[in-house]
Amino acid sequence: MGRHNMSDPYATDGTRQAPRARRRTVAIATVLVLAVAGGTAVVAQNGLLPSFGDSCDDDAVRLDLVASPDVAPALTETAEYVRDNDVTSDGRCLDIRVTDREAYKVADSLRSGKGAPDFEVWVPDSSLWVEQASAGDERVPLTAAGNIATSPVTMGMVPSAAKSLGWPEKKYSWAELTAAATAGDKLRLGAADPARSASGLLALTKIGASAKKSGGADSDTQVAATAKLLAQRTSDSDAQALETVARDDSGTERGNPRRNQALVVSEQAAFTHNDDAEQAGSLQLFYPKDGSPQLDYPFTLVDESRLSTDESRAALRFMALIGEQRGAKTLRSHGFRTGTGEATGALVTSAGGSEPQPYRTAASSQPPSAKQVQETLGMWTITVQSARLGVVVDVSGSMAQVVPGHDQSRLDVTKSSLIQALSQFTPEDEIGLWEFSTLLDGKRDYRKLVPTQRLGDRTKDGSTHRDRLTAEFGRLQPVPDGATGLYDTTLAAYKEAQSSYVSGKFNAVVLLTDGANEDPGSISRSGLVTELEKLADPKRPVPLIAIAVGPDGDEQEVQEIAEATGGSGHQVDDPAQIHEVILKAIMSAGQG
Known part of the structure; x- marks a missing residue:
C-alpha cells in the first residue's frame, strides 16, 4: 500500500499541524482493516508491520484514543509500554494517548455530528454504542476493525x-x-x-x-x-x-x-x-x-477518511499489539477475557x-437483535418516566381494507398491534383512547371513548383500566363511508393533552391514520401547524407521535404535523409494526 502526499499531522511536541491534501478510498482502507483484524499476528511475524526494537524517529505518530472507563486503564498500560519501549509503526514511534469517557456520551456526540471528534480511535464497551452512534442523520462515519476483549x-x-x-x-x-x-x-x-x-x-x-x-x-x-x-x-x-x-x-x-x-x-x-x-x-x-x-469492546476508527495512512496503520498496529501476548496478558490482569472468550x-x-x-x-x-434492543429501550423509557398517552385512532371507511399477508382489515391489525403495545406499560402509566372519522359525534370528527387514567385503577366492577382499554381497542370498527377528519381531531387531541399535562410523566399524543385529511370544512394543514407551534411549550412538552398506516398514508404530512410539537412522524406499510414504532418513538422523544 503506497504512501500519500501527506505531512506528519502531529509535531514532536504533540501539536497538530495543518494537513495537506489527503484522501484515500474507503475500499482500500476497509481492505486494510479486514486484513489486520483477520491476521494481525501473522502480519507482525512476517515483518509487514515493524515490531519491537526498530529505530525510533523523532516524529512519533500520535493518536488520541477514547475508551470506556472499565477498559481505559488496561489500554493506558499498553500505551505506556509502547511509548517506553519505542514501539514503531512503519519506522515511526507510536504515541497513543488514552482518555476514559462514558460510551453513551460519545455515542450521542458522534450521532449528532456536532463538531469534529477530538480523537481518532474509540473503544466503547459494546458494539451497541457503535450501532447507536451510526443511527443519526448527521453521524460521524465509524469503522469497526475488530474486538479486543469480552x-x-x-x-x-x-x-x-x-x-x-x-x-x-x-x-x-x-x-x-x-x-x-x-x-x-x-x-x-x-x-x-x-x-x-x-x-x-x-x-x-x-x-x-x-x-x-x-x-x-x-x-x-x-x-x-x-x-x-x-x-x-x-x-x-x-x-x-x-x-x-x-x-x-x-x-x-x-x-x-x-x-x-x-x-x-x-x-x-x-x-x-x-x-x-x-x-x-x-x-x-x-x-x-x-x-x-x-x-465486546470494538476497536473503532473514527471518520477514517480524515486519517492519514500513517495514522490508520498506527491505529491498527496498536490494535495488533493489544491482541499479542503482552497486550492480552494486560487485559486479563484487569479482568477481561481475550481470544475466544474462554x-x-x-x-x-x-x-x-x-x-x-x-x-x-x-x-x-x-x-x-437491533429490534430487541429498540423495544427494550422504548419500554425502559416509559417505565422510568411513566407515560401519559392519548391514543387517537382513525376509524374511517378505508381502515376496512384488507392488509396483504394478514387476511384481516387494516383496523383489525392495528387493534392487535395496539393491544400488544399496551402490554409494555405498567399499572402506573396513564392511557386514554379517542376514535375519529368525520362527523362522528355531532359536528365533531372525533369521539372520546376512554379517559386518560392509570392502567392499574379499578373500575366499579373490579376490573382495571387496562382491561377496559383492551376491550375498547377490540371494539373499534370502521365507519362505513366515513372520511378522514385528521386536522380538527389532531388539534383537539393536542389541546386536551396540553391542558391535562402531568408533570413528572412522559406526556404524548399517539395518532394513527391511514390517509390524508378529507374534511373540507376543517382547519388547513398550514393552519394546524401554526396552531400546534403556538401550543407547544418546552416547559410542558407533549410530543405528537403520528403514524401513517398503510400505502395511502402520507408520511410527509404526519412528519410536518408532528415536528411542530417536537414529536415525530412515521410510515408503516404493515399495521403489525405499529407497536414497535410506538416504543421506538417514545424512546427517541423521551431521550430528547
Missing part, C-alpha cells in the same frame, strides 16, 4: 444473598433469577441505567427474551414490572452502581436500606470490585443457564464465579 454480563450478589438462592449449585435462567431476586422484596436488586449502560441494557433485553421463551402469557407485563422495580434502584453508570453494593454480609450495612444486595454487573466489573472489597462485601456471580450477553479459573474465581455455575459457556449467548 466480558459476560452476570448478576452478582453479596455472599448471604447468593447463599439464600443456592449459589453456586443452583442454576437459573435470566427470567428465573430475576424473579427469585425480586420476589416479595426478598433482595434489593440494582443496575446501571440501561439508557446509559450496555451492561444494564443487555441484561434487561436478555431478561425480556428469557421471559418470552418461558411462555408466560403475561411475560411482557412481567418484564415491564421488573423494569419498573429496577428503575427505582438504578445508577447513572456502572461505577456508581458498584458503589451501591452493601459492604457487610447482612446486605443492610447497619440498616441502610439503599444498599443493594444484588446487582447486574459484568464479570470484569465484579473482578475489579472484589479486588478492593472486604470479603463480606464481595460479589458472587450467577451465570444464567440461558447464556450471558457479552460486552476465561481462566483464576479470573472467574477473582470475579466471584465458581462451578457448577456455567461460566465456561457464558460466551455462547447470541447478541440481541
Whole structure:
C-alpha cells in the first residue's frame, strides 16, 4: 500500500499541524482493516508491520484514543509500554494517548455530528454504542476493525444473598433469577441505567427474551414490572452502581436500606470490585443457564477518511499489539477475557464465579437483535418516566381494507398491534383512547371513548383500566363511508393533552391514520401547524407521535404535523409494526 502526499499531522511536541491534501478510498482502507483484524499476528511475524526494537524517529505518530472507563486503564498500560519501549509503526514511534469517557456520551456526540471528534480511535464497551452512534442523520462515519476483549454480563450478589438462592449449585435462567431476586422484596436488586449502560441494557433485553421463551402469557407485563422495580434502584453508570453494593454480609450495612444486595454487573466489573472489597462485601456471580450477553469492546476508527495512512496503520498496529501476548496478558490482569472468550479459573474465581455455575459457556449467548434492543429501550423509557398517552385512532371507511399477508382489515391489525403495545406499560402509566372519522359525534370528527387514567385503577366492577382499554381497542370498527377528519381531531387531541399535562410523566399524543385529511370544512394543514407551534411549550412538552398506516398514508404530512410539537412522524406499510414504532418513538422523544 503506497504512501500519500501527506505531512506528519502531529509535531514532536504533540501539536497538530495543518494537513495537506489527503484522501484515500474507503475500499482500500476497509481492505486494510479486514486484513489486520483477520491476521494481525501473522502480519507482525512476517515483518509487514515493524515490531519491537526498530529505530525510533523523532516524529512519533500520535493518536488520541477514547475508551470506556472499565477498559481505559488496561489500554493506558499498553500505551505506556509502547511509548517506553519505542514501539514503531512503519519506522515511526507510536504515541497513543488514552482518555476514559462514558460510551453513551460519545455515542450521542458522534450521532449528532456536532463538531469534529477530538480523537481518532474509540473503544466503547459494546458494539451497541457503535450501532447507536451510526443511527443519526448527521453521524460521524465509524469503522469497526475488530474486538479486543469480552466480558459476560452476570448478576452478582453479596455472599448471604447468593447463599439464600443456592449459589453456586443452583442454576437459573435470566427470567428465573430475576424473579427469585425480586420476589416479595426478598433482595434489593440494582443496575446501571440501561439508557446509559450496555451492561444494564443487555441484561434487561436478555431478561425480556428469557421471559418470552418461558411462555408466560403475561411475560411482557412481567418484564415491564421488573423494569419498573429496577428503575427505582438504578445508577447513572456502572461505577456508581458498584458503589451501591452493601459492604457487610447482612446486605443492610447497619440498616441502610439503599444498599443493594444484588446487582447486574459484568464479570470484569465484579473482578475489579472484589479486588478492593472486604470479603463480606464481595460479589458472587450467577451465570444464567440461558447464556450471558457479552460486552465486546470494538476497536473503532473514527471518520477514517480524515486519517492519514500513517495514522490508520498506527491505529491498527496498536490494535495488533493489544491482541499479542503482552497486550492480552494486560487485559486479563484487569479482568477481561481475550481470544475466544474462554476465561481462566483464576479470573472467574477473582470475579466471584465458581462451578457448577456455567461460566465456561457464558460466551455462547447470541447478541440481541437491533429490534430487541429498540423495544427494550422504548419500554425502559416509559417505565422510568411513566407515560401519559392519548391514543387517537382513525376509524374511517378505508381502515376496512384488507392488509396483504394478514387476511384481516387494516383496523383489525392495528387493534392487535395496539393491544400488544399496551402490554409494555405498567399499572402506573396513564392511557386514554379517542376514535375519529368525520362527523362522528355531532359536528365533531372525533369521539372520546376512554379517559386518560392509570392502567392499574379499578373500575366499579373490579376490573382495571387496562382491561377496559383492551376491550375498547377490540371494539373499534370502521365507519362505513366515513372520511378522514385528521386536522380538527389532531388539534383537539393536542389541546386536551396540553391542558391535562402531568408533570413528572412522559406526556404524548399517539395518532394513527391511514390517509390524508378529507374534511373540507376543517382547519388547513398550514393552519394546524401554526396552531400546534403556538401550543407547544418546552416547559410542558407533549410530543405528537403520528403514524401513517398503510400505502395511502402520507408520511410527509404526519412528519410536518408532528415536528411542530417536537414529536415525530412515521410510515408503516404493515399495521403489525405499529407497536414497535410506538416504543421506538417514545424512546427517541423521551431521550430528547
